[in-house]
Amino acid sequence: MGGIAGTEQDVTGWLAAQETAMIALLAELVNIDSGTYDKAGVDAVGEVLQRFFGEAGLSVETVPHDTYGDAIRATLAHPTANDQRPIILMGHRDTVFSKGEAARRAFRIENGRGYGPGTADMKAGLVMNAFVIAALARFGGHPGPVVALVTSDEEIASPSSRPVIEAEARGARAVFNAEPSRADPQLGPHVVTSGRKGGVFMALDVYGKAAHSGAHYERGISAIEELARKIPELHKLTDLERGITVNVGLISGGQTVNTVAPHARCEIDLRYVKVADRDEAVAAIRTIGETCSLPGTTAKLAISGEFLPLEQTPESTALYEAYRSAAGELGIEVAASFTGGCADSGLTAAVGCPTLCSIGPVGAHGHTPEEYVEIASLAPAAQALALAVMRLRDMEA
Structure with missing residues (x-):
């Protein structure tokens, strides 16, 4: 692992051993219907994640909403850090699928790929975020407070979550959004998003x-x-x-x-x-x-x-380079590309917070019955994110 040692090695080593546990949590999330307009289902997914965060020793808060699912904020504090701006690990738990889809297409693994409604977009990303913040809670090494922000209505442009997201981002040091990364024949096996429409x-x-x-x-x-x-x-x-x-x-x-x-x-x-x-x-x-x-x-x-669009800034470029460098030490070759798809990352970028999107596990075919996530990418994606978060202390504040 090159220059990875000490606490970094503890964190990345622990995450490498968590694939089975990650699969179990992913299956539990995927097997709960959570279409955006199904508040009960979206909140049921949230309850699973709140249980996980609580078991990891994190402080958990909810922002209730009458129509859509409640927003969830799990915080890992760092009282002695000089920079108290939180690092945000962001993701949404709503899907585009109707009630009953989870029963019709329950989570399954075939040929190394996990299938089911919302598997890649973006329940695998939520699993990644959950294990990363749990690893940091267990071993330390984070340069400041870390917040796992779980929202509820991204698929319809976040009508209830937007003010929550913007408020978090205004006071944040950086945002990592866990939309799925993708494999590309020309660009490589792990492509993140440098910009969005x-x-x-x-x-x-x-x-x-x-x-x-x-x-x-x-x-x-x-x-x-x-x-x-x-x-x-x-x-x-x-x-x-x-x-x-x-x-x-x-x-x-x-x-x-x-x-x-x-x-x-x-x-x-x-x-x-x-x-x-x-x-x-x-x-x-x-x-x-x-x-x-x-x-x-x-x-x-x-x-x-x-x-809102995700536009490149010098700060977001520096965040990408830090992530790419950390992933490279793990043997993960990262590239970046622009996409016409939209995401909540545009909201955080628009308020001036350095933002990197699509750093989740590798997946494809979101919003379709063919949606999948590469199971072998779960732990490596978590390792890359954790290492990037730990090394934000080396970036200029």
Whole structure:
């Protein structure tokens, strides 16, 4: 292990021996349904993690919410550290899957891969965070307080968790977000995320006038026709060179086949790279959406959820280099890439906290029945994270 010795060796050695325990915790988490809107299920996953944190001797707090799962904050204190800004190990426990999916696709291991709803995105990352903070609690070596922050609604842009995440990040030293890392044929076996697009989810409602489409067609005003006129114009806002995409992903409308449609609705996904591009793109979408060409129709655009982009800064680059160096001493070759996907890491970066995303175990195919995590990556990912956290004392505060 190169220059790894003393407490670092204690921590990484203990984590290397925990694969069986990690698998057991992962199976327990995966086998509980925790779709974002299933508060009871999300909180049940949280209870498992709170039990683990308590057994590790950590201080555990919850931030309750009536609609979504409660946020969980497990803290490993360091009263004598000069820098009392916490190091945040962040992850979400909600999934995109409906109730009953865990029973239909219970956790299983085949050919070295763990399968099940939310296995990679991101229950394996939560397992990693839990064991890392437990290892530091057991052996020490952390340069300041460490917080495991477990949120509940990332899959719908964190409506309840965003203020919690932002408050934590404003006073933090660094954030490691445990979204899954990935293997890439060109970049290597352990690719983390250097940047992410921001995203805005919007709903556009168009209103017309109902009429019998056979007897009184001329009395009707079709909301569907008006919406249909808007969709090509919305898609024309896409500018691939600037990294801006606009996608109408869902449409609905009408009353019956023999009624002129009084209402139609579409849901729009905007992605962008630079914070400065966000307002311009939203304004253009609003202009198209709310300016009607069919007389008698009206329309209203509403934002239903939003992610902020993860933009590179000198501080986040330094955090990546520290992580890459630590992983390298463990024989893990790390690379970084940009992705159009969104995550809570954009929220922490936006408030000025150095952030590194996708340092979880290696996985793929999230949000699908083919989702998996590489079992052999569980312990090494935990070792790399733990070593990076321990060596933050060498970075400039």
